[in-house]
Amino acid sequence: MMMLGWLYQDQGLALGLAIPIAIATGMLAGLVSGLLITYARLPAFIATLTMMSVARGLANILTEGRQIVGYPEWFTSLATVRHFGFLSATVGLFLVMLGVAWVFLRFRAGGRNLYAIGGSPEVARLSGIKVRAITLWVYAISGALAGIAAVTMAARLDSSQPSAGLTLELDAIAAV
Secondary structure: HHHHHHHHHHHHOHHHHHHHHHHHHHHHHHHHHHHHHHHHOHHHHHHHHHHHHHHHHHHHHHHOOOOOOOOOOHHHHEEEHHEOOEEHHHHHHHHHHHHHHHHHHHHHHHHHHHEEEEEEOHHHHHHHOOOOHHHHHHHHHHHHHHHHHHHHHHHOEEEOOOOOOHHHHHHHHHHH
C-alpha cells in the first residue's frame, strides 16, 4: 500500500504504472520469504514475520511515516461504487480470483501437488514433486495477492497509511 502511494504521489508515476509495480513488490517480498524458508530453512512463521517487519520499516523510511492521500476518483470508486446495487469492482475481482484458485486447486495437477506438499512435504518430494520450486511459487503468488489486497485497501481508504492493516497479520495467522 505504501509503495503505491510513494510511487504515485512522491515519485510522480502514473497510477496505472504504480499499481502493477506495487503488486510486483508484494510478489518480490513473498519470493524473499519463500527463499528464506526453502533455502535458508527458517521456519515459515519467523520468515514471514521478519519480512513483515522489514516491509513496515521500509515503508516508514520511504514515506517518512506520513499518510499519503489524493488518489484520483476513478481509483477510489473501484471500492465504493456498487454495480447491480451490491457488488463493488474490488469484490468482483476477489470473486474472480476465488474462482480461479478453486479451479486450480480442484482440477489441476499443480493444485493436487499443493495439497500433497501441505500434507507431507517429504512424501511429496519422494513422489517426484519439486517441493522447493512449488513452495517458492506459492510464496511469490501469495505476496502478489497481498499486493492486490493492499491496492484495494488503498482504494477503499482513499489513502496509503503506514498503520493500515496493523493487526491483520493476526487474522491471517489465525486463518491458517
